[in-house]
Amino acid sequence: MKGNAVFKSGYNRCLRRLAHLPPGARLPSENELALALDISRTTIRAVLAALEERGIVGRAGGQRHLVRVPTEPDHFPDVQTLSAGAAFERRFLEWILQGDFRAGQLLNAAELARQFGTSTTTIRECLARFQHFGLLERRPNSSWLFNGITVEFVREIYDVREMFELRATRSFIERPDTAPEWRELAVIEQEHRAILAHLDRDFALFPQADERLHRIIHEATGNRFIIDFYNVVATLFHYTYRWNREDARQRSATALTEHLDYIDALRSRDPRAIDARCRKHLRTACATLIGSIETRANTAAPHAAILT
Amino acid sequence: MKGNAVFKSGYNRCLRRLAHLPPGARLPSENELALALDISRTTIRAVLAALEERGIVGRAGGQRHLVRVPTEPDHFPDVQTLSAGAAFERRFLEWILQGDFRAGQLLNAAELARQFGTSTTTIRECLARFQHFGLLERRPNSSWLFNGITVEFVREIYDVREMFELRATRSFIERPDTAPEWRELAVIEQEHRAILAHLDRDFALFPQADERLHRIIHEATGNRFIIDFYNVVATLFHYTYRWNREDARQRSATALTEHLDYIDALRSRDPRAIDARCRKHLRTACATLIGSIETRANTAAPHAAILT
DNA sequence: TGCCTGTTCTTTCTGCATTAAAAACAGATT
DNA sequence: AATCTGTTTTTAATGCAGAAAGAACAGGCA
Numbered sequence: 169m170k171g172n173a174v175f176k177s178g179y180n181r182c183l184r185r186l187a188h189l190p191p192g193a194r195l196p197s198e199n200e201l202a203l204a205l206d207i208s209r210t211t212i213r214a215v216l217a218a219l220e221e222r223g224i225v226g227r228a229g230g231q232r233h234l235v236r237v238p239t240e241p242d243h244f245p246d247v248q249t250l251s252a253g254a255a256f257e258r259r260f261l262e263w264i265l266q267g268d269f270r271a272g273q274l275l276n277a278a279e280l281a282r283q284f285g286t287s288t289t290t291i292r293e294c295l296a297r298f299q300h301f302g303l304l305e306r307r308p309n310s311s312w313l314f315n316g317i318t319v320e321f322v323r324e325i326y327d328v329r330e331m332f333e334l335r336a337t338r339s340f341i342e343r344p345d346t347a348p349e350w351r352e353l354a355v356i357e358q359e360h361r362a363i364l365a366h367l368d369r370d371f372a373l374f375p376q377a378d379e380r381l382h383r384i385i386h387e388a389t390g391n392r393f394i395i396d397f398y399n400v401v402a403t404l405f406h407y408t409y410r411w412n413r414e415d416a417r418q419r420s421a422t423a424l425t426e427h428l429d430y431i432d433a434l435r436s437r438d439p440r441a442i443d444a445r446c447r448k449h450l451r452t453a454c455a456t457l458i459g460s461i462e463t464r465a466n467t468a469a470p471h472a473a474i475l476t
Numbered sequence: 477m478k479g480n481a482v483f484k485s486g487y488n489r490c491l492r493r494l495a496h497l498p499p500g501a502r503l504p505s506e507n508e509l510a511l512a513l514d515i516s517r518t519t520i521r522a523v524l525a526a527l528e529e530r531g532i533v534g535r536a537g538g539q540r541h542l543v544r545v546p547t548e549p550d551h552f553p554d555v556q557t558l559s560a561g562a563a564f565e566r567r568f569l570e571w572i573l574q575g576d577f578r579a580g581q582l583l584n585a586a587e588l589a590r591q592f593g594t595s596t597t598t599i600r601e602c603l604a605r606f607q608h609f610g611l612l613e614r615r616p617n618s619s620w621l622f623n624g625i626t627v628e629f630v631r632e633i634y635d636v637r638e639m640f641e642l643r644a645t646r647s648f649i650e651r652p653d654t655a656p657e658w659r660e661l662a663v664i665e666q667e668h669r670a671i672l673a674h675l676d677r678d679f680a681l682f683p684q685a686d687e688r689l690h691r692i693i694h695e696a697t698g699n700r701f702i703i704d705f706y707n708v709v710a711t712l713f714h715y716t717y718r719w720n721r722e723d724a725r726q727r728s729a730t731a732l733t734e735h736l737d738y739i740d741a742l743r744s745r746d747p748r749a750i751d752a753r754c755r756k757h758l759r760t761a762c763a764t765l766i767g768s769i770e771t772r773a774n775t776a777a778p779h780a781a782i783l784t
Numbered sequence: 785t786g787c788c789t790g791t792t793c794t795t796t797c798t799g800c801a802t803t804a805a806a807a808a809c810a811g812a813t814t
Numbered sequence: 815a816a817t818c819t820g821t822t823t824t825t826a827a828t829g830c831a832g833a834a835a836g837a838a839c840a841g842g843c844a
Contacts, residue, residue, distance in 0.1 A: 169797085169798065169799065169831095169832055169833045169834080170796080170797045170798055170799085170832080170833050170834045170835080171797085171798075171833095171834085172833085172834060172835085173797095173834095174617060174834075174835060174836095175834075175835080197787080197788060197789085198788075198789070199787075199788075199789095207835080207836090208835060208836045208837075209789090209836085209837090210834085210835060210836060210837085211834080211835060211836080213789085213790090214834085214835090230788070230789060230790095230842095230843090251616070251797080251798095252797080252798065252799095253797085253798090276824090276825065276826085277825080277826070278824080278825055278826080279825095281799095286798085286799085287798055287799045287800070288799085288800090288825095288826080288827095289597065289797090289798055289799065289800085289828095290797090290798065290799085292601065292826085292827085293600070293601060293604060293798095296601060296604055296605065297604065300608050302700050302701060302704070308559075308826090308827095309482060309804085309805055309806065309825090309826060309827075310805090310806070310807095310825085310826075311825080311826085321700075324698075324699045324700055324701060325701070327643075327697075327699055328699065328701045328702065331639045331640075331643060332639075335635075335639060389635075390632075391632045391635055391636065392610050392629075392632055393610060393632060393633070393636045393705070394636065396610070397701070477801095477802055477803045477804080477827090477828065477829065478802080478803050478804045478805080478826080478827045478828055478829085479803095479804085479827080479828080480803085480804055480805085481804090481827095482804075482805065482806095483804075483805080505817075505818060505819085506818075506819070507817075507818070507819095515805080515806090516805055516806045516807075517806085517807090517819090518804085518805055518806060518807080519804080519805060519806080521819085521820090522804090522805090538812090538813080538818070538819060538820095559827075559828095560827075560828065560829095561827085561828090584794090584795065584796085585795075585796070586794080586795055586796075587795090594828085594829085595828060595829045595830070596795090596796080596797095596829090596830090597798095597827090597828055597829065597830085598827085598828065598829085600796085600797090601827095601828095616796090616797095617795085617796060617797075617834085617835050617836065618795085618796075618835085618836065618837095619795080619796090
């Protein structure tokens with residue numbers, strides 16, 4: 169049966185909203201809440217009914233009011249607020265990229281379903297998405313082949329990424345000075361400087377800043393294929409970033425500095441400077457990733473084979 | 477239940493193979509057949525059992541022999557040799573791209589399942605694939621949005637395609653003279669000349685030749701993202717080629733000539749010449765496609781709304 | 785009239801069951 | 815020893831059903 173993730177996430181978000189109200193306050197109308205939480209009125213009604221049930225909300229006639237201020241234990245656990253598919257996607261990527269699963273191994277849907285406690289239907293649908301990432305290959309009427317994050321794979325990704333990002337910078341610098349992107353860029357620059365200023369404390373914030381900068385550049389193209397590709401890249405990097413924790417501080421510092429140069433180049437609107445800085449940064453990033461793959465291959469023993 | 481498409485396609489391909497043998501001839505072993513038809517021995521055994529049942533194949537002890545030469549009516553209809561998913565994919569693309577379905581309309585899986593006579597499971601899985609094409613957008617817990625082949629969409633595709641193809645030519649010309657790609661290119665060139673020589677009769681062969689040329693170039697990169705993208709492009713073009721039948725002959729002639737120039741440039745290995753010819757050809761192709769979209773928008777009345 | 789809540793109907797999500805296909809195993813035959 | 819066929823065990827493809835979420839309809843009240 170369908171897991172009521174929308175209900176639970178709505179319930180939690182609704183609680184958070186009520187926490188700001190004083191006890192006794194009138195609740196907003198069902199329509200207002202539905203709009204605010206971006207779920208249907210049907211679901212809001214279910215949430216409100218549950219809140220009444222638990223004595224958090226009371227009603228007089230058609231009007232609802234807050235009975236007591238909700239507390240932390242009133243919330244559902246976060247895991248339950250993800251749909252079966254989304255939850256599996258997260259856990260699966262974590263498992264396959266962080267764990268010891270190696271390129272060339274086969275995955276079977278039935279086993280995964282057992283392991284992750286969901287149905288094969290959900291598994292199949294999600295694995296199909298990863299095909300798109302170039303991570304998995306489907307072999308009809310047979311198991312799935314894990315292609316793995318190999319050096320070759322990273323080269324292919326970066327090859328495309330460089331093309332796309334250079335192309336994106338051209339769209340970016342065509343924006344008029346008044347465009348919101350330039351303001352956003354200034355904010356990103358400040359964020360970078362702030363991290364650099366307290367590097368020892370904050371270097372772990374680098375991935376977010378990185379994602380924000382590259383995303384705004386890619387999005388300037390307005391090209392759905394380029395943006396879609398960046399989403400893939402960002403997802404993969406999110407999960408592979410932690411492969412090599414050594415020098416994380418140093419690597420962040422280098423990348424942040426390269427970013428600042430890159431931002432300067434963008435401001436200058438000089439294509440040559442931009443190309444040079446962008447290429448330089450991407451090459452460093454690519455080399456870093458390849459480096460962690462190799463470290464990983466040498467250190468972690470492949471005691472994988474949980475699944476044949 | 478699972479439709480036995482593998483069995484039926486194997487059955488047909490097996491028949492075709494037997495048609496070359498004289499009556500009374502010994503059949504190859506199960507293993508050999510399984511390997512040759514690229515299906516499992518289990519399925520081959522089912523096929524052979526069915527052939528015995530129908531008196532096409534007989535057996536003495538463990539040995540099978542051909543009793544009578546199979547004829548056309550012994551085959552299964554082609555439609556049944558496609559898996560539920562593949563069959564739906566084909567019919568759906570045909571329907572949505574050839575029909576009057578317009579950008580911005582909503583699709584719902586339940587209705588499609590009724591219309592195409594398959595289950596919603598299959599529909600969902602396939603629609604997910606088309607997300608990748610940029611054709612559809614999934615809106616969780618709600619219907620699918622058809623983005624359509626708009627002028628904007630075509631511009632985005634060609635923007636990426638130009639980057640990829642220019643990049644691919646660089647890989648291509650790095651191949652040594654002895655590489656099989658150059659031989660294949662020569663064959664493609666001959667094919668082009670042959671079509672041009674009998675243009676009035678053969679211009680309908682152009683799409684195949686076009687696909688073959690561009691594919692060999694893209695594949696030279698060995699980059700899975702580039703090749704995957706070309707697969708998307710090729711599929712879309714396969715279904716949109718027939719939008720504007722006017723001037724099909726003339727358009728093919730232009731493209732074929734541009735291809736020949738492009739091939740010459742590749743042979744010269746001169747990057748500038750290649751870029752110029754490649755760009756020119758892609759711009760023509762893009763303009764042609766945009767032209768047919770506009771024609772289509774003006775002529776075909778949007779009496780679509782089969783689905784709300 | 786416009787917004788609210790109550791109700792009903794439709795559609796998606798997701799687990800499960802069933803059958804086709806593959807894979808593994810085992811004895812037989814050359 | 816290698817290859818063949820017969821048999822059994824697993825796994826993937828796909829339809830279906832039940833519950834959740836969305837959408838539309840309807841009466842009531844400011």
